[in-house]
Amino acid sequence: MTSLMATKVLIVDDETDFVDLMTRRLEARGLDVVPVVNGEEAVEAVDDHSIDVAVVDLSMPGIDGLETLRQVKEKRPDLEVIMLTGHSSVKSGIEAMKSGATDYLEKPVDLQALMAAIRAAKEARMDRLLERSEEEIQHILKSKSW
Structure with missing residues (x-):
């Protein structure tokens, strides 16, 4: 089982209270969190930080979650992305997975479920990098020619 210590997680959500709360809760569990409040900042953050896993809200003003997913995967194909949504639909879930999301979780997100998704995403990333x-x-x- 992969240790999550030193795992760098990008949290992307336009709800600053949610970002602040998730940052505190994930950092309390040993994760290194990069919090941002929109898709544009998320796309910049993948250039500036060595992100392992991104947790991206689906519904945001400006660059929405799906477009953020596409742009970060274009820059960093090895980056694992977990989508969060308060308004889930089969269509948006399918679109997220086709665009490269590792997982798709509903808000309010259960912290244990999110930690499990982050662990699975980190393991998948490490396996791919090793391969x-x-x-x-x-x-x-x-x-x-030796």
Whole structure:
């Protein structure tokens, strides 16, 4: 089981009270949290921080959650994104998953469910990065003539 210590989580929600509360609760559990209040800040944050998992609200003014998801995945395909919504629908859930979301949770989000989703997302990211590293090693070994 992957330890969540030193996991960097981006929280993206236009409700500042929610962002503040989730930041405190996740930091109390050992996570390193980067809080932002809109999609534009989220897209910038993935350039400025080594984010492992992003937790993104679906419904936000400006760049909404789906567009934020698309833009951060374009910049960082290895980034795991968990979508949160207070207005879930099958259509938005399917669209989020097709766009690369790892999970789709309803608000009010149960903290244990969110922690489990973050853990699963971190494990998936680490597995993918390990696989990519092994592929690069094999490529290097095959290209050498020793």
